[in-house]
Structures are given as structure tokens and as C-alpha cells.
Amino acid sequence: MIHVKDILDRLKFLSLTPMQEELLGIHQEHKNIMLLSPTGSGKTLAYLLASFQKIQDTESKETEVVIIAPTRELVIQIEDVIKKCGTGLKTAKMYGGRKLSTESDILSGNVKFIIATPGRLADHLRRGNISADSIHHLVIDEFDKCVEMGFTDELLEIFSYIENIDTRIITSATSNTPVPSFVGFNNSHLIDFSQDNTPLNEGNITTKIIEIKRDSLTTLAELLASLDNLPTLVFCNYRESCERVYDHLRREEDIICDYYHGGQEQYIRERALLKLRIGAVNVLVATDLAARGLDISSLGYVIHFEQPLSIESFTHRSGRTGRMGEEGENYIITRSVDALPEYIAESGEVVTIGKRKNIDRTPAMAMLCIGAGRKQKIGKGDIVGFLTQVCKLPVSKIGNIQIVDNESYVAIERKEIESVVDIARGSKLKKNKPLFRHIR
Numbered sequence: 001m002i003h004v005k006d007i008l009d010r011l012k013f014l015s016l017t018p019m020q021e022e023l024l025g026i027h028q029e030h031k032n033i034m035l036l037s038p039t040g041s042g043k044t045l046a047y048l049l050a051s052f053q054k055i056q057d058t059e060s061k062e063t064e065v066v067i068i069a070p071t072r073e074l075v076i077q078i079e080d081v082i083k084k085c086g087t088g089l090k091t092a093k094m095y096g097g098r099k100l101s102t103e104s105d106i107l108s109g110n111v112k113f114i115i116a117t118p119g120r121l122a123d124h125l126r127r128g129n130i131s132a133d134s135i136h137h138l139v140i141d142e143f144d145k146c147v148e149m150g151f152t153d154e155l156l157e158i159f160s161y162i163e164n165i166d167t168r169i170i171t172s173a174t175s176n177t178p179v180p181s182f183v184g185f186n187n188s189h190l191i192d193f194s195q196d197n198t199p200l201n202e203g204n205i206t207t208k209i210i211e212i213k214r215d216s217l218t219t220l221a222e223l224l225a226s227l228d229n230l231p232t233l234v235f236c237n238y239r240e241s242c243e244r245v246y247d248h249l250r251r252e253e254d255i256i257c258d259y260y261h262g263g264q265e266q267y268i269r270e271r272a273l274l275k276l277r278i279g280a281v282n283v284l285v286a287t288d289l290a291a292r293g294l295d296i297s298s299l300g301y302v303i304h305f306e307q308p309l310s311i312e313s314f315t316h317r318s319g320r321t322g323r324m325g326e327e328g329e330n331y332i333i334t335r336s337v338d339a340l341p342e343y344i345a346e347s348g349e350v351v352t353i354g355k356r357k358n359i360d361r362t363p364a365m366a367m368l369c370i371g372a373g374r375k376q377k378i379g380k381g382d383i384v385g386f387l388t389q390v391c392k393l394p395v396s397k398i399g400n401i402q403i404v405d406n407e408s409y410v411a412i413e414r415k416e417i418e419s420v421v422d423i424a425r426g427s428k429l430k431k432n433k434p435l436f437r438h439i440r
Contacts, residue, residue: 002052002087010086011045019193020046027053027169032188034179035171041193044081047139047169051113052087054137054167061110062134063092066162068118068155070145071289072097072266073273078115078141089113094120097266102405104129118146118154125161136166143170144177145292156182173292173316205318207330207348209337217245219333219353220305221253224283226354227329229361230300231276234285235317237306239263245305246285256363256440257283260290271367271409271439278400278411279365280439291316303331311343365399366417370408371434378408382430387412391423409439 004024008016016024019037027033027050037043051065069075072095079093092106094116100123107114107129114121114130124130140146146155159182168185174194179185212219220234236242239261246259258272258281273290275281284290285305291313299321308314321328330348334340337350372378380401387393387410399411412420417438424436 002055002058004049007049007052007085007087011084017042017046019043019191020049022191023047023050023169024053026189026191027167030189031167032185033167033169034175034185034188034190035169036173036175036190036192036194037171043171044078044141045085047141047171048078048081048085050169051137051139052085052089055089055112056136058089058112060134063107063111063114063130064134065113065137065139066121066135067113067115067139067141068121068146068158069115069141070117070149070151072117073269073289074141075115075117076270082113082115091115094124095266096120100124100127100129118151118158122154122157125158130161132162133164135162136164138162138165138167139169139171140183141171142173142292143179144172144174147177152180156180159183174312205321205328205330207318207332209332209334209340209345209348209350210353211337211350212333212335216305216333216335217248217252220245220303221249221255222353222356223303223331223333224249224253224255225356225361227301228357229282229359231279232283232301232303233290233299233317233320234283234303234305235291235308236285236287237309239287241306242285242287249283249285255283255361257281257285260284260286262287262289274400274402274409275367275439278367278409279363280367280411282361282363288313288317291320299328301329301331303333305333307332307334307340307344311341314344362414364414365411366414367439368410368412368417368420369435369437369439370410370429371406371436372429372432373404373406373408375405376430376432376434378403378430378432383408383410386424386427386429387420390427391420393420 020042023035023046035043055064067078069078075093075095079091082091089112090110091113092111094103096119210223236245242259242261246257249255249257258275260269260272276284302318302321308317318330332344332348337345383401387398388395393416397413397416402409421436421438
């Protein structure tokens with residue numbers, strides 16, 4: 001039996017949010033639930049807690065729950081939250097860019113949860129890699145984005161295979177996306193927390209408008225120099241803009257940063273996000289791909305280098321900061337306030353850029369990449385033991401560790417990183433002789 005209190009204790013949460021309480025209070029009574037909730041509201045944990053209680057037999061080897069998400073990043077985030085809940089239930093994540101054979105091997109075990117993008121899930125069902133008969137609980141996360149990204153045909157195919165679903169939870173940021181009849185979403189119960197997004201100028205997020213005096217890149221650099229050295233997302237509308245801003249900040253302004261957009265390979269995107277999470281960079285330049293479905297906590301600032309193209313884009317971008325009760329600041333860079341849409345102009349005040357803060361903007365941590373991971377049976381204890389014993393690095397100088405299939409990423413205090421790489425070079429880590437690299 002899985003108990004909510006045990007999970008909250010592991011996550012060090014004192015209580016549920018009102019939205020989480022409402023979903024848990026009614027999910028046993030209703031077969032179909034539509035959850036409207038803004039980004040950063042804790043909806044992932046909400047539907048996972050409900051899904052845990054739908055598991056009928058924790059000892060069986062059959063898959064009972066499928067969670068569909070529109071992006072690889074969201075799939076990875078959901079699996080990470082499941083692991084942090086500590087239920088012991090085995091999960092399988094599926095998305096494009098991975099070998100189908102790798103995912104098929106995982107499915108041969110006692111997998112209770114499948115978390116997948118629509119295209120990859122449809123592919124596995126088509127090939128007969130998944131036994132659909134035992135699946136009785138379904139979640140479609142960010143359904144509006146699934147439709148927006150053109151996954152309706154894939155969803156139709158998925159539902160042609162999965163026919164024994166008893167309960168469904170669909171999450172969305174808006175009620176404007178109709179649910180197709182093939183989903184079987186009849187007599188649904190609505191939980192609407194979509195208006196729980198306090199206006200940006202009244203809640204935890206302060207919105208400020210910056211007018212360009214010379215050129216936009218100089219204005220951005222001056223703005224960054226006037227802010228505290230906190231994790232910051234700089235949003236652009238296009239991939240080319242993203243790379244141009246990154247190049248300027250890195251080469252002309254000597255700001256250690258990275259960029260993130262849909263044109264990059266998956267592992268490059270994941271690495272860029274990890275750099276931000278562990279403190280190896282404090283500035284990430286991104287397209288709207290980073291506006292939804294990513295686990296980026298404790299962001300100090302969101303900067304709209306290019307004006308968002310819609311109110312939805314503005315809301316989701318801005319919602320990356322000020323999450324879960326924290327305070328955040330939201331900056332709009334524009335040539336003229338008169339050119340801003342009403343929903344932006346009315347939400348913020350025009351301010352001038354403050355004085356440059358004479359603080360060290362070098363990120364405190366750096367990223368160490370070790371060329372061995374889960375498939376080489378590497379665990380976090382192995383890495384910590386190696387760094388402390390072989391490299392003589394104090395535990396206090398080691399930060400976040402993330403282990404993937406064939407690599408491991410470790411946050412190391414920046415001033416120690418080169419020494420660690422030099423000492424580790426050629427050394428064995430649990431019968432492996434991996435490559436040790438400083439990922440810049």
C-alpha cells in the first residue's frame with residue numbers, strides 16, 4: 001500500500017497544495033478528470049499521487065499506468081519525480097532519439113509506469129512491445145501542447161490499442177482545446193485552477209519593462225550586469241536569435257552561459273538544462289521550448305529578449321520564475337512601450353537599468369562528465385568515493401550528480417575542476433577506465 005504521507009515526508013513537503021488536495025479528494029469518484037492548472041503549480045505530483053493509488057497489484061509484472069507527455073524533457077522530468085517519491089515502482093521512459101531495443105529491454109521487466117511521448121508510445125504499441133490489456137489508468141499531461149504539436153493522429157493510434165482504460169486524467173493550461181471523442185472522455189469532472197495564476201504585477205512575480213537605448217544586445221548585457229548572479233532564463237523567439245545572443249554573451253561579454261532550442265540533439269539540450277540546475281551556468285538562452293514542462297526551480301529572473309508572440313507564450317515564459325511561492329522578476333526588453341501588446345504593457349512598469357553590480361559572475365560550480373554510467377553499473381556512491389579517495393576532493397566541494405546510460409555528470413566546485421580532471425585521467429572507476437572531461 002502506497003501512502004501519501006510517506007511520499008510527502010520523502011519529498012520534505014509539509015502539506016499538499018489546494019489543487020493537489022482537490023484532485024486526491026475526488027479521483028476515486030470520477031473516471032475522467034480534466035485538471036486545468038498553470039505551470040509550476042505542482043500538477044505532476046498531483047496526478048502521480050492519484051496514479052499511485054490506482055495501482056491494483058504492486059507485485060504483478062504488468063503495466064497498469066501510462067503517462068503521455070508532449071516532449072522528451074517532460075517525460076524525463078516526470079520519471080524523475082516518480083523516483084523521488086520512493087515508491088519502488090519500476091518505470092520505463094520512452095521518447096525519440098533513444099534505441100527502440102533499449103526501451104524494449106526495459107519493458108521486459110516489472111514495469112508499472114510507462115511515461116512516453118505520443119509518437120514513441122504508438123511505435124511500441126504498433127510493434128507489439130507493450131501488452132496493452134493490463135493498462136487501466138491513463139494520464140495525458142499538457143494535452144493542449146500535444147494537440148498544438150500535431151500529435152492527434154498518434155493519440156488516435158494509441159487509443160486504438162489501449163482499450164481497457166477505466167480512468168483518465170488530462171492536464172492542460174487552457175480549456176480551449178477540445179478533447180476528441182476517441183479519448184473516451186465522457187462525463188468528465190473539471191478541476192479548474194487555471195485562474196490561480198495571480199496577475200504578474202500583484203503576486204510573487206514583478207514585471208519590469210526596459211526600453212532599448214542603443215542596441216538590444218548591449219541592453220541585455222547591461223541588464224544582466226545590474227542583477228544579482230541568480231539563475232536566469234533569457235527567451236528568444238527563434239533558434240537563430242538564441243544562438244546569436246549566446247555567442248554575444250559568451251564571446252563579447254565573457255558571460256558563462258549556454259543555449260537551448262529544438263534544433264539541438266537531445267543529449268545537448270539535457271546537458272544545457274543540467275548545467276543550469278547544478279549551477280555550472282547561471283544564464284540559459286532559450287526558445288519557448290523551455291517555457292513549459294521543464295523542472296527548473298529557483299529561477300531568479302526571466303528576461304524576454306524578444307517580445308513573446310502570444311499571451312500564452314508570455315504567461316508560460318514568465319511563469320518559469322516565482323514558482324511555488326518564491327519571488328521572481330520578469331523583464332521585457334523593447335524598443336518602445338507603445339509597441340507592446342496591451343497584456344504586457346499593463347502588467348509591468350517601465351524602469352531604467354540599475355548600476356552595474358561589482359560581483360563575481362562566474363558560476364560557483366563546473367560540470368564534470370565521466371564516460372561511464374548506469375550500463376557500467378556506476379552509482380552515486382561509486383562517484384563520491386572515487387572523487388574523495390582518488391582525487392582527494394572534500395565532499396563539501398561535490399554537488400549534484402546525475403547518472404545516465406553511458407555517462408555521469410557531477411557538479412564540482414569550479415576552482416577544483418581542472419585539478420580533478422588531471423588527477424582522474426587514466427584512473428579506474430569500478431573496473432572502468434572512463435574519460436573525464438570538464439564540460440564548458
